[in-house]
Amino acid sequence: MLKKPTPGVQYIVCNTDIKSLDSCPTDILSVQIGEHLTRGFGAGGDTRVGEKAAEEGRFRVKRALKDAELVFITAGMGGGTGTGAAPIVAEIAKESRALVIGVVTTPFSFEGKRRFSLALTGIRRLRPAVDNLIIIHNDRLLQFVEQNSPTGHAFAVADEAVSEGILAVSQLINVPGEINVDLADVKSVMGIPGGALMAIGRADSQSRYPAQEAAEQAISNPLLDIDIKGARGILFNFSGGPDLTLGEVNDAANLIAREVHPDCTMFFGMSTPSEEMRNQVKLTLVATGINPALPTNWLAEMGETIKEVLTGQRRLK
Known part of the structure; x- marks a missing residue:
């Protein structure tokens, strides 16, 4: 780091x-x-x-x-x-x-x-x-x-x-985007009590729906014994190339919304398209207000x- x-x-x-x-x-x-x-x-x-x-x-x-x-x-x-x-x-x-x-x-x-x-x-x-x-x-x-x-x-x-x-x-x-998430948004989400997680999902052009695949990857969150079901605070941001459409992002956002609490506070951002990210999608997700789970074994x-x-x-x- x-x-x-x-x-x-x-x-x-x-x-x-x-x-x-x-x-x-x-x-x-x-x-x-x-x-x-x-x-x-x-x-x-x-x-x-x-x-x-x-x-x-x-x-x-x-x-x-x-x-x-x-x-x-x-x-x-x-x-x-x-x-x-x-x-x-x-x-x-x-x-x-x-x-x-x-x-x-x-x-x-x-x-x-x-x-x-x-x-x-x-x-x-x-x-x-x-x-x-x-x-x-x-x-x-x-x-x-x-x-x-x-x-x-x-x-x-x-x-x-x-x-x-x-x-x-x-x-x-700190990095400006097409749709920005600022410190006030982060404070609003992070101030919600309960368990929290940070997850990242990635997909490329080999996937038919890369934005949705990135969302599914972040939701499944293999690194933590905790998921976003019932979360009361969500902050997520998509980054990709100029080929990433708002429709794709919308479908992926709806996928996330179906997993969280009906009254969840949600903030959404979208980074400025980059040629370096062409044919790629990255989703960064922060969820709060969820119940921690136990470690395994x-x-x-x-x-x-x-x-x-x-x-x-x-x-x-």
Whole structure:
């Protein structure tokens, strides 16, 4: 994500590990937290250290977020710094009166139950600190990774899933189009309580109805254990070439409308046609006001506790 500059977007990396910060590109704003607490090292998997580090670095974080109107906070839940610091960073962003969206990942099954338990605790603490929270279950990404792929590739796929959705929403706001979606529209949709998702659908000229296929792909949303059925807030944007017609877009929009709540708040945008997108269609979709679902396989076997934590119905002690 850091290698994909977007107009109007400032990237900020917040960490306790000074070596990690030193490896960031020079055009990225690096914020070291817990300088005295960790002495430039990581949190050692201790979420309490991550939380205290964020508190120690509160002024630096607040200064970095000054004048921000929309803040995406991304973190991998289950580790020390991300899990512990993310809720504090979110609180600081809210104090700056920004719209704050959390986009987090849960651990892969192979990372162990303890790490997932820590992730649930982090999600529980982060949820009330943000305007909306999008959770990506890493195990869902494994279907896109070959069995013999290195472990690092699985984490790279998870990072790409997070960055693609965030960049797409940022481009909706900052890149002018034929029909524009602005920050007020995003705030209106993201302010609707409940579960949320970001999805992207793509199709090309090999499809008879590419716009509809892109919509169906986004609706099916294979990356998340959640769909848009019953959603009370929808924001979507089509981009394509000069061959993309308003009729195609209308049919695809109707397909989306049939899946959501009858009283759903909907905003629609259409990017300026581009020759680079000729014979291609891309749909970016944001849905809110939906019920979160459980992760699959062994995580689901942990029972109703997981569901209640993810939906905010239960607090972990």
